[in-house]
């Protein structure tokens with residue numbers, strides 16, 4: 001007889017709430033999903049009869065589309081909610097919006113929101129499963145999971161590995177979630193960026209901080225280039241684009257400072273010529289499109305595990 005997996009019915013709000021066993025189960029399931037995606041018929045019925053609402057209160061291409069495809073490939077019905085076409089614009093509160101959607105018998109809400117803690121609030125308010133698709137600068141757990149899944153595919157083991165995060169750390173939910181996940185596996189984490197774009201508490205996360213990208217890159221195995229979040233910059237926090245590119249842009253010359261087999265990851269969307277050079281963005285050492293591909297498989301795994309109580313590690 002099958003027993004419910006450890007993630008069944010759980011909200012996915014941040015990395016800290018996941019055990020190593022949970023994470024390994026997600027990766028194992030994502031591997032199965034990825035094989036399924038390569039088959040002629042991608043669609044399955046693991047989530048037949050389930051309804052998922054993609055509640056996106058901020059723009060997104062990768063996360064929203066991959067969650068939509070993930071749900072549909074698993075046989076669920078998926079509704080995309082966008083703020084600009086909703087009654088939020090008529091003054092309906094976020095809480096009332098959540099309760100309204102819950103009344104329609106959805107099984108999961110995938111939430112992206114500009115405010116830190118919005119996913120926790122939604123989880124406290126709602127009975128359906130809540131998956132955090134990015135809340136302000138707080139967390140983007142599904143991005144961290146797909147990033148690590150991609151690095152694993154490249155054969156990397158994180159224990160003791162020098163991993164560098166470069167750029168706009170202050171506004172980056174990706175940086176926070178990746179640091180939390182990489183710490184669980186014992187990585188040696190270094191961060192680098194303009195002093196105005198380093199979070200004040202960053203050292204308390206157990207990372208080494210560098211002012212010069214050249215120092216950070218020395219011997220690095222993984223380079224996580226972050227997007228400069230131009231839409232979140234407050235006056236005076238960001239040097240000019242030209243100065244930023246001069247001091248911190250990831251380019252071919254700087255890449256030579258890292259390990260010869262170093263892997264560059266970037267959550268996207270990319271600002272070419274600002275945080276990453278044109279030719280480096282899709283060069284041999286980047287995994288950007290592999291990350292996007294794996295986003296579908298990892299999100300399929302998360303939806304399947306949280307919404308299907310019959311799934312266990314042997315369901316393939």
Ligand code: CP
Pocket residue numbers: 059060061062063064134143267268269
């Ligand atoms: N990485 C990421 O979250 O991209 P989107 O904003 O396009 O979803």
